[in-house]
Amino acid sequence: MALETWLAFFVACWVISLSPGAGAIASMSCGLRYGxxxxxxxxIGLQLALVLQIAVVAAGIGAVLATSSLAFSLIKWFGVAYLLWLAYKQWQAVPGALEDSAMPRPIGRPLALVFRGFLINASNPKAIVFILAVLPQFLNPKQPLILQYVEMAATMVVVDLVVMAGYTGLAAKVLRLLRTPRQQRLVNRSFATMFAAAAALLATVRKAAA
Known part of the structure; x- marks a missing residue:
């Protein structure tokens, strides 16, 4: 991939990652709850799903998913249901008083958190359609396509890891300011509302006409 093409793609990756979405909401939610x-x-789970989506597009399956109404709808409604389930769990989260000397946090299991992030990204059919529409614009058909897909996947993953680190870290810092169960309940329910809003937004997504 030519340097100028990669730089244009690099800038596009930052714009895409910084735009708020279900992944950003999940990162902030996990930062608040677990540190x-x-x-x-x-x-990490978000990136594994991203790599899978790019591989699907590179293999040509993305075109099938983009044109199949049934496949698109199945993935979409699974994503809606999962986001609503996360909203319910966040709303029901039990707050605990935080002390100044030590702030105990729930111990989230790494594999469970990876799987949570993976499902959030993998269950968004719009992401596959988006990747299918954007990535080919930066491909040079005269050069090996697999290598170019690997370069773009690595770029997207690195940029998104940095952005999600910012979202997660910012939320973890905010946690230190919470001192009462009432404050924590308010934040939990705010994130629950955001998850529900993300589900509602995903529910409105329609497959582009062929």
């Missing part, structure tokens, strides 16, 4: 180092496992 940075534990909550960051969620970001």
């Amino acid at each position: 940075f180092w534990r909550g960051y496992w969620n970001a």
Whole structure:
């Protein structure tokens, strides 16, 4: 991939990653609940799903998913249901008083957090359609395509890891300001509302006409 093409793609990756979405909401939610180092496992799951989506597009399956109404709808409604389930769990989260000397956090299992992040990204059919529409614009058909897909996947993953680290870390810092169960309940329910809003937004997504 030519340097100028990669730089254009690099800038596009930052714009895409910084735009708020379900992944950003999940990263902030995990940062608040588990702290940075534990909550960051969620970001790993997001990237695994991203790599899978790029591989699907590179293999040509993405075109099938983009044109199949049934496949698109199945993935979409699974994503809606999962986001609503996350909203319910966040709403029901039990707050605990935080002390100044030590702030106990729930211990999230790394694999569970990775799986959570993976499902959030993997269950968004719009992401596959988006990747299918954007990535080919930066491909040079005269050069090996697999190598170019690997370069773009690595670029997207690195940029998104940095952005999600920012979201996770910012939320983990905010956690230190919470001192009462009432404050924590308010934040939990705010994130629950955001998850529900993301589900509602995903529910409105329609497959582009062929």
